[in-house]
Amino acid sequence: MIAVDSMLKPRALITGIKGFTGRYLAAELQSHGWDVWGMGTQPGTADARYSCLDLLDEPRLHTVIADVKPEAVVHLAAIAFVGHGDADAFYRVNLLGTRNLLAALAAAPKKPRCVLLASSANVYGNSTEGVLTEATSPNPANDYAVSKLAMEYMARLWMEKLPIVIARPFNYTGVGQPEDFLLPKIAAHFHRRAHTIQLGNLDIWRDFSDVRAVVQAYRRLLQVCPAGVTVNVCSGRTHSLREVLDMMERISNHTMDVHVNPSFVRTNEVRSLCGSSEKLRELIGDWDVPPLEETLRWMLGELPHA
Template sequence: MKKCALVTGASGFTGRYMVEELSAAGYDVVGLASDALDDSANYISADLTDHAQLIEVVTSLQPDVVVHLAALAFVGHGDASAFYNVNLIGTRNLLEALCACDKKPEAVLLASSANVYGNQSSGFLSETALPNPANDYAVSKIAMEYMARLWMDKLPIVIARPFNYTGVGQDEKFLLPKIVSHFRRKAPVIELGNLDVSRDFSDVRSVVNAYLKLVKSCPQGETFNVASGSIYSLMDIIQLCTELTGHAIEVTVNPDFVRTNEIKELGGDASKLTGRIGDWKKAELRETLSWMLLG
């Protein structure tokens, strides 16, 4: 009999790939989401902020493993309170619902964010770097991590802190999909902000593979960076897109997009993750961009 895997935020960008990854690994996947869904998996419409509804849904499922991806993730979202209602209180509701189940799950992975580190440290950050969140999204995520520790004697929780990642289907309000979109439609010009900053970018397919391996090994109470370990500047990315498409694009700096005091180089040290799960499907950025640009 297949084990039941519950994925929250299953209709979102990461959720769709997570459902595919778990299904390919032999799980019977149930997706939890609050919006319109397709027929590629079993989905249940539920709102994380509806405490009573969530308890009813989760206790009826009795999941064997849980991957909690549902979150308000766009940093520029205008309603600050929504970050806390969904990312903090919604997660607490989920953990309480899981504790109400007759059967304790084998693993509960909570997706946090490398945004919790803020912009005060440069280089390749490990999990020992002190959190220094710089916006409400990041504060809501570190608050979620601290809140989750109240439940770690009751549930097998593992926390993942992904650095930037991308892939087909990510909203164009995020940086790399914006750049890819300009190249796909052969736009003559693109407006960007700081051109000399370098960041760590992973492939969403790599990220969900790491999540699967963490669920299977379930290092309870541990926190792991999920990162490629390589950094690229915006101009590096523009150059890769030019090489892949043969299209040259003029890059202009829009002062409205420039962030003051931004760290020049920032990446993730994923050695703790690799030490725990071994090799995982890390794709090079050129491969990811080729997939996004050329299909």
């Protein structure tokens, strides 16, 4: 376990710290006594605790790791939008970039005491109905999911050298998530009081979490560091898109015409996908996700005024 002593702050390194999840995780760790450092590909910051670099730049990556000497590492840097146009990029960043990071950590004079890799529940695919546990067989259905599953298998080659924990987050959202993702898209349409919105299948149930709960789970996994474990991070509750729309209508007092765009409907998509968070709670103790309506209310309330 990594103890957080207010007199001597443990140092955490977050890859992808400028991204949606990274910003929340940095704030979560800082508020619990961590000295937070980061790296990413976004330039233009004078923060001495931030390094702008590409994970494919192996020499610089080794230098930064040796300089920072992190006690804990959370690897968030990834191409996460499934519809990203460059399939090769999924493998360059999500697989090869992760391998370079693990190689640099293993070669560092001071090895971290915990390395948390953010994978994805997308590795389970869209064909297995019901509650998904960590024992559910992976069945990835797109390049993003394949790249994440390949990352998981590759990481196992380093588990004798590094204390690696693999997290499989299900869908999660919050203020600041790009409109490329479904719930921010819906929230933005209601906030603009748009007349219409185009969506896919409305009669599917999915497991949605709040980013604030997800980063809390990551922090607590870092502290207990169950090395070698793969664990779901999910609410264990499902909501249909129709329910999401109904919640948005109640919160905003606005209605829209919803058009189902056939090009947004996935073939052979299962009706309900729900994660089991039992293993997560066994590892970190009591943990819960705010009700989805509370998260949606937060998102609508924080969107900038037009």
